[in-house]
Amino acid sequence: MSKLHVTTTVNGDEVEYLCDPRETLLDCLRDKLNLTGAKEGCGTGDCGACSVTVDGRLVCSCLMLGVEAEGKQIETVEGIADGYVLHPLQKKFIEYAALQCGVCTPGILVAAKSLLEKNPDPTEEEARYWLAGNLCRCTGYDKIIRAVMDTAAELREAS
């Protein structure tokens, strides 16, 4: 089976890989680029654990082919922190215990960051609907939503 060559940018780094056209972007991130932060929780776009942004747009990397990444700008959970400095969302998630097992956390952080970039002052309801595609089975979402809302407030004060 012939593989396709893809050049793309992940977290600011230009990378290349060869992929079967059936392989998803998630497969390529994890198995070819060793970026295992994004998780496969369902493979059907229902759980959001594989969330990344592509050219600034929040998507499920399990619902995009690796070959479609050609020439795109991809951001994953591994790129959220600025070097040694955690993103405010990352700090708040630890502070609020907004994670238990932590397997949904990478996707939720990517999605929440995308929310706050688009809507710096979300209502609780807006935050809950934005994150409805990110399943968490441990927390009941309470502490996640509190962490997101408090991060939003803190970022608004800082700006």
Place this chain on the structure above:
Amino acid sequence: MDYHSPASFAEASALAQNATGITRFLAGGTDVLVQLRSELVTPDTLIDIKKINGVHDITRNSDGSWTLGVAATGAEMSEHPELGHDWPGVVEAMDLIGSTQVQGRATLTGNLCNGSPAADSVPAMVAAGVTVTVTGPEGARDVAVENIPTGPGKTSLAKGEVISSVNIPARGENGGDAYLRFIPRTEMDIAVVGVGVNLRLDGDIITEARVSLGAVAPTVLLVEEAARAIIGTTLDDAALDALTAAASAACNPIDDKRGTIAFRTEVAGVLAKRTAKIAYARAKGEQA
């Protein structure tokens, strides 16, 4: 599986025309990839149409009508400053599909071509009188949305045919549309019932109406009896009762994991009533 990314619809059509085995077009991929990964459908030929010029464009034409590229995503539709003002029902119906993440990829055309009777955007498009342009070996033709699906997972598109644009009519004066669906949760579900209503008023009187039902029959329905129930009325209680009855009477649903025949039939009437009220308020220029 062979992957192609043609530069034109003519090229896409020719690739499909000459392909053997199973062919799928790839826009947002939110159905195609699910079917691929679950090994329900493994295409022999996958034709990615996103590299064709203009497929992401959302354009208001000089006559007030709209032309949407076939890769315009739900997110792009929702973020458009004017489309949702003209056609809030169509935009909201698209926006109901899947998560924020799915909205970043999913398209009207994909939702239509997937052929699901429960597709959220389709009743809204049918109510709005949307057509699609189909490019094929013989050239291009316009087809009403209600004539595309022919059954669950099936469409009227012939081999080599590909939808190349979505055409939404001009909104015009005193019109309003709305779409509501029933799902057990608040998000992330497939519609158990969906209702699209589009209407126009003269004063308080409804002069034109289109009512469309989803998930209650093998294809999305355009229900003329339901429209007749409210045309010529002010959407008073008697009209709403008649609409409810007509919507329920039009249902020919199945019992499945998502709902029962009795439930779908009953709730189709309830939602028709609720949807019509929203469309009516919008036609009156009221916030709804």
Place this chain on the structure above:
Amino acid sequence: MALDHRKSIFNFVGTRPDRPDGLDKVTGRARFGADAYAPGMLHGAILRSPHAHARIVRIDTSKAEALKDVKAIVTRADFAVLPFKPGLEGEFWNVLENVMAGEKALYDGHAIAAVAATSALAARDALKLIEVEYEVLPHVTDVDNAMAADAPVIREGAADYSVPEGMHPNVVRYHESGHGDVEAGFAEADLVIEDSFVTEATHQGYIEPHACLASLGMDGKGELWCTTQGHWYAQKYCATLLGIETAQLRVTASEIGGGFGGKTTVFIEPVALALSRKANRPVKLVMNRSEVFRSTGPTSSASMDIKIGMKKDGTITAAQGIFRLQGGAFPGAPGDLTAMCAFAPYDLTNVRQVGYDVIANRPKQAAYRAPGAPMGAFAVESVLDELCNQLGLDPVDVRLKNAAAEGSKASYGPTYERIGLVETLEAAKAHPHYSAPLKPGQGRGISCGFWFNHGGETSVSLALSEDGSAQVMVGTPDIGGSRASMALMAAEVLGIPYENIRVTVADTASLGYNDVSHGSRVTYASGLATIKAANHAVEKLCERAAAKWGIPVDAVKWEDGCAVPSGPNAGDFDPLPLADITADMGATGGPISGHFEATPEGAGVSFGTHIVDAEVDSETGKTSIVRYTVIQDAGKAIHPTYVEGQYQGGAAQGIGWALNEEYIYGEDGRLQNSIFLDYRIPVASDLPMIDTVIVEVPNPGHPFGVRGVGETGIVPPLAAIANAVSNAAGVRMKQLPMSPPRILAALKEK
């Protein structure tokens, strides 16, 4: 256990520091089951039965084997073939039969064969070339149907000694318990209500699918990395099923992406090891979501009959329950636990409970958070609510009137020690939620819930470093922040900062045996063992100080991280900090460590009371949860934030179970909803904030008073929500989930 070092005033316990695995988990660095890779690694995939019940006539793997990318194919013939374990019995046999079908496929999704190939795609492609000839057999998936006289027999001889004669062979275990005379009790009642209830099977729904990386050489030495709640269990079962010696298999637990009971057993791990042994290369095996739903541990479905008698003043005169649980094609449905828990919150003179374990053509049930208890509570607390409604009594008052307390004889036999049920009910009564006004269309429900909690075999090892820091090795995978709790307890004993302690979940080669992280046992049992191990190290620290000072060791006490002379020597020497003792420990007697191994028996039972407000759309039957409050006795909350998290998570899972989650089987016996799109767990927009009240009635069986908190939180929600929905809708809901079609149908029949 000896109750030495009992404490009630704490320096560290009860604070809320950041969790030690937080940074890794917010940066994507934490390594879960599927995040491991090995040189030369192959990818595995499993072929699964499309039939609910079928004899496997023939498996032809030749076409798949001919593919150049395929390196090994295994079937049942590749298990337990070596000389160590010629025949397997009991649960070993059940697990073997479940991980790879023998003569029959027993449910839709049952593993038939497995492939290891050079890529995941190649492995899946190869599965399509394996030909299996099935002789399809009659099947049954419903619990009541499985007990009916004409039900197909799933496995002859599966029933144990407990089953009375004359029952269908699909009834495999029977439990009966209670005390008093229920008939006399019913005769004393002013009102007796008898009703039947049904709950569907649900899945634990952890977001991380099962995943492992296995390597097993021809020398019988193996390595296994897997996502599990118990890697010693995985070690024992994998070794037995593969026919190797337990100690030759080293198992490392990855970070675990949720378990809730469903990762207390093995599924793919023995298969990956068998593939690795055959291919002579490491094999990674990862389930997809559909495999998780079709083939791993759902909970049991249940059919229940409840009869309760009550006097006008709210006194329960008698209670009886019959609980039939279907747990898939193998013994194990916790009908006994359902029966034992159902009436446990109440001090009853006359009580009788019967539990059935029934097999059917479904996947082997696995534990799910207080296994068996939520469904029984749903049935019993629904009848209590109906009694309160019909007698015009306040539901909290009635529960307080009948509440079990210290000295009460539990419905399941023992006499309670100090318990906190009354305190949770009093907190419920006093909570603003309980008296808040309701809007039209809304209803309020309350329910109590009980869970035993568990001790289990436990080993902990603690070692001090020269710089005065401490490492703690525990054997219970951290499923809810337990490393933070262990560090807090160790800090409390050692008197050194939380940050100076690192807690590691050790692999099976690095620590003695540990039971699985289940039964809400980790903070209790590993916590107790951590305290004991720290005490053990403190004894040695005191010995070193005594030697240095030249005084008897019993004249040295440990205070705030220092050895301090006491008794006649008090004040003779300056306090000697831990780090000063460890700095030269090599010269004063060698490394200082502590360890503890035991099976602690003092896990305190726990109770909770939940309050929920639900709103029902009378035209569509759709329910919204508008307010939710969890009140539960934690004994002592070591890290209160994580205790709250357990309460909230249990409530959220209960909301899903009550409203929308269910296994749906078609007439063909195939699972209809094996993806998250149709298996509807709550999403963020479905839920309100979930308020929590931590009640602390110390457990006398733990040095710091800890009771387990993980499971009790899922016991009351089904009933509390059913009561709220029934009160909102004006019709009693007796079947879960209370999906909109069921509620609308009930409203129509009202």
